[in-house]
Amino acid sequence: MPNFFRLIIAFALLGSSIAMMVFGHWGWGILVLLLALVVSVTFFFNERMLIAQYYLRKENMEKAESWLKSIKNYERELLKAQHGYYNLLIGLIESRRAPMQSEKYFKKALSLGMTMDHNIALAKLSLAGIAMAKRNKREATMYLQEAKKADKNKLLAEQIKMMQGQMSQLDKTVVQTRGFRPR
Structure with missing residues (x-):
């Protein structure tokens, strides 16, 4: 998978994480935020x-x-x-x-x-x-x-x-x- 797809996925996960936190689903928001961090780290490594x-x-x-x-x-x-x-x-x-x-x-x-x-x-x-x-x-x-x-x-x-x-x-x-x- 090309690297720019990883960035798109990471930003989509980050956006959904923020949306979940805004709507009060803190547990799922933090979990998706951690997943976004893992995907963004695979961009660099x-x-x-x-x-x-x-x-x-x-x-x-x-x-x-x-x-x-x-x-x-x-x-x-x-x-x-x-x-x-x-x-x-x-x-x-x-x-x-x-x-x-x-x-x-x-x-x-x-x-x-x-x-x-x-x-x-x-x-x-x-x-x-x-x-x-x-x-x-x-x-x-x-x-x-x-x-x-x-x-x-x-x-x-x-x-x-x-x-x-x-x-x-x-x-x-x-x-x-x-x-x-x-x-």
Whole structure:
């Protein structure tokens, strides 16, 4: 359902709630007012994305993916501010199956923009991991430093340290393999 329908429904419910309160039906008026608030909140936070985030936290990727796939045209159904988050969630799900394929979703999420710094840090940390898998140390270091800057609340500090440790291991394996000459 397009977002403007949600607003129309919310305003209709708000109007009927006020009418019920004016005519003395306070109980029903308050109930309809709460329903109008729930409908108006779904304008800003899409319920399918919220449910998909819930299943991602529970690590049930199949259900999370099915809820995200139920959004047919995310550009029409979501607010512009949610487009980046949609691509971030798709990228997180795709990174479990095919990590190299998820790079485009993380880059698109960053280009569309996200308001929360820890989500930006998560996307950049994921891109750093992909760059490390491609053995592109310079790009991985760049994304890791950007993720460190974006992680202001230190929510991903442990993962960033772990990634830096893996990067130093990557340096050691490169040095060791350069000294080996096959016959």
